[in-house]
Amino acid sequence: MSLDIIDELVKNLKAPSTRIFKNREILHPEYVPEVLPHRENEIRRLAEILIVALRGERPSNALLYGLTGTGKTAVARYVVKRLVEKANSLNVKLEQAYVNTRKLDTTYRVVAQIASSIGLKIPPTGLAISEVYRRYINALENWGGVHIIVLDEVDYYVKREGDDLLYKLVRINEELKSSRVALVGITNDINFVESLDPRVRSSLGEVEIVFPPYNAEQLFDILKQRAEMAFYPGVVDDGVISFCAALAAREHGDARRALDLLRVAGEIAEREGSPKVTVDHVKRANVEIEEGRVQQSVMSLPLHQKIVLKAIIEVAKLKGSATTGEVYLKYAEIAKELGLEPLTQRRVSEIISQLDMLGLVNATVASRGRHGVTKVIRVRSDLVKTVDDLLKDVK
Template sequence: MQKQSDPLDSIFEKAISGESLFTNRQALRTDFIPQNLPYRDEQITSIGQILSPILQDSKPSNLLLYGKTGSGKTVVAKYVLKKFDETTKKHSKSISVAYSNARLAGSEYRVLVDLAHSLSMEMPFTGLPISEVLQRIYNNISDNDLKVIFIIDEIDYLAKHAKTSNDDMLYSLTRSSEHLKSGFISIIGISNDLHFKNFLDPRVLSSMNEEEILFPPYTVNQLSDILNKRIESAFKTKSVPSGTINLCAALAGSEHGDARRAIELLRVAGELAERSDEKTVIEKYVKDASQKIDKDRIYQAIKTLPIHEKQYYLQ
């Protein structure tokens, strides 16, 4: 009796042989930082100018970056800070950058734990009062004379959550100079909600001392240019036709100029095309990718609901 071949063998052998539409999949991931960011020169320059006093050992203004999802806020902030880090190392300056996504963290406590871990501090994931976590962070900064930039992504989630809690994390951070004997904390808040400040405690607003930078949505033509740049890094030459690029840009542009959505469409379309042994990413796979992404998002949203609501949607 002939032994039945395992389909996994051909899949893995194909991967080993290097047969792929992609040359660098990482270039299509959300955490990828490109070498240049088209159509965001104004925002990049503004952030650089606002942060530059740190290079003279002075505390810069706090920053709030506003814009719809996929307008480039997070990647621009990380891009500027990557360049900033290169400059500080070149001139033997010591600046610490700590990052947390408030929505993914889920609570003020977890945000602080993320920030503490970014500063190489040991901090339990649960069990301490907010005030104790803050004090440990302040002590670490003071004892080591640290110049720190805290990036809090989706900070609007934190502000809305604070309305229903007794914690004063944001208020304390905006007044951190009162708790520090040396060093300083500068905050970069990133928000998808243009009305985010309406949720802030008036005390936080008065002590924030922030500058604001708006990120407008990308146009469809701009999205096409952005995709072309990513394709140069991510795909083999001539594997993505212009019609596919235009469709990704049009679908993402019809929402709110969402570059993240456009890049995700392109990535998933490429993966679907590759699994079908295609040599090019034709438009069909963009349409399939759009349906798959939407289906996955609905499923993830339902997973977060209480049990009785899950049962209603899954009937």
């Protein structure tokens, strides 16, 4: 039976009943178009900072701030890519390394990817991090150019691995004679630098650029541009694009969200054999994406964060909401049942804030009069069952 299903899907893949996508890759957030609408100011600002690399000089380090989907990564990759292209035509030695530090989960892998961008081959495992770093330094000196390193989601890396590598990279030019290195950090956390060692803080954020959220009109322009390249003519009308833009604008102007909505809506239309993408397809795509986001967020949580989330849900099911103290008592109970040493109440309070940032819970501070303040935590009713099912492995 399962073989018949696969055969049917393969048949549909070879001969779709309708022509929806001309190039669906254009709707993925990783795609960087030749023109980035409504980010001209940010492009100019970053380019002005990095342009001195074309004279062989070290640019200032830059830190790009902004919420998810505000164009930080696209702008950084676009500017650096164009500068490397210009350098090649001017016979200037300039290379770039782009590293998504959320996807590369160890310092070893981060350093190895940085080193590989100038042609250094590093084995997947087997070397000390200090040795990989030493080889990178030697390769830089032998090469003799300017290396621009883009560290995406750098706040996530620092929370996981600490800021030792950042300290080395912001000081690396002190060890170099014939080469130069500049860093471009990208973060969603406006308070990120506050967590850094003061010596790293002053060097990493030599220049800071803040990316404002897109509004609905700007998102429409972005989607319109991509849709014209991604879909066949007549498949998507302006009303569908406006609806996607309006939905994404409600979530702090997230262009990634808007692109995902349009792409998944197109995939639903394609599966159904529809000749056009409709508003109904977008509505169903919104549900599909939300369920996928919740699942990915919950499954990637460390064990104690899963236990805290489970405690919140169990208390909220009985009372509609939960306070920090109630959550901590339930959390400690579950942790002990699993044979684990409970974290401190302060740490659990920090975890609740992190879950709030992920959108899995809604935590608001409420006054208790002379008893101080507490957090009142709620779970969105449409997420309770989904999250509950995903946490069944947490007994």
